[in-house]
Amino acid sequence: MKKNNNKGFTFIELVLYIGILSVFMVAVTSLVGTVVSSNRKMTNRKKIQNEAGETYDTISDMIMGATDVKILGSAYVATTSAGVTSYSPVSGVFIVPDDTDTKGSGGELISAGGIGRRTVYIEKAGGAGLTPKGPCYDIADMKSFGDVTSPSTDDTTYIIPDDSGKLYLKVDYASALQSNGDSVITTCTITYDKTEKKLYVFKTPQSDRITDASEADGTVLCKDVKDFKLQINPDEDSIAITLELEDSTTAASYKINGVVGIRNSYVLKKHTWD
Known part of the structure; x- marks a missing residue:
């Protein structure tokens, strides 16, 4: 009778095999997790890249057809x-002045006849709650990204949110043609809320007022906005846009920098001061 000598695994061998298998499984799990995380980050980056591109195109299309621009x-x-010319930081509304406007000692615009500082009104979407915003400044006096006449660092050329954390870009632009060939002028306000990290868009028939919209109005243009700022070059009628998005879950980010030329001449600089 033949005796079977197979004794199976010893306890020590079993512990050793389990240990090796555990190390292998940890390595595989870690690798899979890294691949999944990397794939998710790439997917989200592609998503915000598309969103940034669409948002930039929307804003630049309006700027190219602009007939009037105001920035708060x-x-x-x-x-x-x-x-001697020097540059100082200010918060206010930057506009192209009327021919009858004059300037105060700080460069702020004063209404015809010296009645008071020029004022632009901001209103909530739906036409409720007018709030005067001032002072107003000549948009041509802003530190231009094309200015090389005085020393400065690049960050002094940007237009950034004011003390309330908001930056408004109001554009009047030709949105359509009437049957008689005249242009239909639409007013659009792009609002950047730095706290909420969102861009809002609100369109109305042509208006002198800046509209402050919110998510309650269903006007969200873009979310996860890490940075939005503008630069101007009145001499060349161009506006530079910086738009950066960052995904809140993966920290994937994408940044666009571009210069948009305005087709209509002298939109940013219509008036020469005596």
Whole structure:
């Protein structure tokens, strides 16, 4: 009778095999997790890249057809004293002045007849709650990204959110043609809310007012906005846009920088001061 000598695994061998298998499984799990995480980040980056591109195209299309531009935020504005020009940071509304406007000592615009500082009104979507915003400054006095006449760092050329954390870009642009060939002018306000990290868009028939919209109005243009700022070059009628998105879950980010030329001449600089 043949005796079977197979004794199976010893306890030590079993513990050793389980240990090796555990190490292998941890390595595989870690690798799979890394691949999944990387894939998710790439997918989200592609998503915000598409979203950033569509948002940039929407804004740039309106700017290209602009007939009037107003910007509410913070920027460096030129003041001249004793023949010396310097730039100081201010918050207010930057507009193309009327021919009858004059300038105050700080460069702010004053209404015809010296009645008071020029004022632009901001209203909530739906036409409720007018709030005066001022002072107003000549948009041509802003520190331009094309300015090389005085020392500065690049960050002094940007138009950024004001003290309330918002930056408004109001554009009047030709949105359509009437049957008689005249242009239909639409007013659009792009609002950047730095706190909420969102861009809002609100369109109305042509208006002098800046509209402050919110998510309650169903006007969200873009979410996960890490940064949005503008630069101007009045001499060339162009506006530079910086738009950066960052996914809140994966921290994937995408940034667009571009310069948009305005087709209509002198939209940013219609008036030459005596």
